[in-house]
Amino acid sequence: MFRVSPAPHIKSNLSSRKIMYLVMLALLPAGIAGVYIYGLCSLKVIFISMASCVLWELLFLKFRHKDPRIVLDGSALLTGLLLAYNLPPEVPFWIPVVGAWASIILGKQLFGGLGHNIFNPALVGRVFLQISWPVYMTTWKNPRWALDSVSTATPLAKEGARSFSYIDLFLGNHGGCIGEVCILALLIGVLFLIFTNVISFHTPLSFFGTVMVLAWIFGGKGIFQGDPIFHLLAGGLILGAFFMATDYVTSPLTRRGKIIFGIGCGLLTILIRLKGGYPEGVSYAILFMNAMVPMIDRYTKTRKYGLVKKGR
Amino acid sequence: MKRLLREFLKGITIENPTFRLALGLCPTLAISTSIVNGFGMGLAATFVIVGSNMIVSSIRGVIPSKIRIPSFIVIIATFVTIVELVMKAYFPSLSKALGIFVPLIAVNCIVLGRAEAFASKHGVVRSIFDGLGMGVGFTFALVLISTIREAFGNGTLLGLIIVKGFEPALLFILAPGALLVIGILMGFINHVTER
Amino acid sequence: MNNITRFAFVLFLVNLIAASVLTGVYYLTRPRIEAQQKLIKEEALRQVMPGSVGNRLEPFKENGEVRYWKVFKGSDPIPRGYVFIAKKYGYSSIIESMVGMKKDGTITGVRVLSQNETPGLGARVVEVLSNKTLITALKDIFLRKKPAEKRLSPYFTGQFKGMKIQRMDISNIDAITGATISSKAVVDSIKSRGLEILGK
Known part of the structure; x- marks a missing residue:
């Protein structure tokens, strides 16, 4: 077991730096898919986002008189990559720059840097942008080969639903954020992460399960008439559940805690998708549950090794 | 005289109700969306604090201590209602913008806090200066917060566009922006004062 | 017992003074508040219905509920x-x-x-x-x-x-x-x- 967990500790040969680069490697196929689907503009967004994350981090480290080599731990690069994956492909250049500021400064460094942040930095950036400039954040681009290349609705927007086949959703043949559209590419990366033991699947599976069950019950016109597969494939659920809800720093430590975390994320996601003012709720759900993590950890503490619970 | 000046200044600096005592945050979060609102709210609260401090300190020997809190509340509520009526009559648009938060000054912890912690133990003149200081400190904090929020969240100052083409970050005008701005300002002030 | 009557009397006095002050302020500000509210209402109405079209409103009721308002100009009986x-x-x-x-x-x-x-x-x-x-x-x-x-x-x-x-x-x-x-x-x-x- 190479995961962060409470005692007993078994020495792991995975340093946090190596994990960062492994996760980035796993995200590569989704990025290639995003660039392939929406064209070079997505590559520009990815590049600006990663570069500005590193620059903001360097700036803050200098301001706090810390060792600038901390930036090499890869966490800023990964945050930048994840942030870009959560953006529509044709945002103005300053959107990822401001998003990187929110991610790195507000989301991570003000809390004390990597390991001390309560919230997932990339999601802090995304939500900051989503609330601040909703028009840019909800202007989607059709795939390169579509006839009408300007703005369209995502499958989740209430106007456009149901005109997408499952295979289109699975391959990413629709408007969406750069890294979340192509489920196939994301799953390739997920397989790699599970194979290398970087992430556990407790959070994602309980997350998906909750979303699918609730979508089936409440997602349709009547009860039990919803479309669980649609809610699984549309939007940023796969990206969020595998790559952001599993972040070591901001998710619970124990297996039981992870399952509770996933269920909470699923509940909130469906609540926001079906009843909220925004079409997508995955990022808000994960951020909200991030805040719950200390409480979840406290109530799912594993017993100390070798201790027997005393009867009263 | 020097002592009075100190009572006045402490509310603005070392005992600033918003940044140092963290009192009265509810109206601060809710109405600091524009400078006009922030300033209006600050003035209304200042009037109430000064008035209630004055009355409370002048009757502090008469009121038995067991019923002092209900008496204070009645006095505060009276001043709040006066403010509300006057505002409705003469500044209807401000009254509409501040909405429920004008009557809610009655439960603003700064007002009762000053009545209980200061005015009920000190003389009239000192209490008035304490109230003035607290009120001005509160107004200052509100104007500072709302200036930042209006500039970044709406791209305007006093309703006038700052630079054409700047696209305001809506977050600052909404509730999360209020928490963010207050948090960052508090952190910054602590950072500076702890040096 | 004596204490309780004293407390009650003091509280009564505080409330009496507060109530009389408020009554005074209320009577002083009432005409202005009413004028302001009327102004706001008229302003809202003028925004949707200019005076050149009509200036008199009459509610149209159906089953005792106001459904909409008919607008008349002066004493003209046709809406x-x-x-x-x-x-x-x-x-x-x-x-x-x-x-x-x-x-x-x-x-x-x-x-x-x-x-x-x-x-x-x-x-x-x-x-x-x-x-x-x-x-x-x-x-x-x-x-x-x-x-x-x-x-x-x-x-x-x-x-x-x-x-x-x-x-x-x-x-x-x-x-x-x-x-x-x-x-x-x-x-x-x-x-x-x-x-x-x-x-x-």
């Missing part, structure tokens, strides 16, 4: 137009608007009364655009020019003015960017309610 409330569910809330309409279906004004749409998107149905900047305002003060007239009505609902209700459609108005559903809800609610009233 010149209607004022009605239109509402429909937008993206995340019911959008309610007050509409003024001439007898032939020409919209004289629309004012959104309540909505709780997504901030920055649907909520922009009530956004008022100002073209006054800090620089122009300072210039006005410096040159002692009279400031330009303030725009009061939101640009989205402003474009309905003068439109015929029969020809109103989401395709021939400028919808708010990124908020087609909210825009459509406003248009549809006005159209269906207006046609319903004209049909009567």
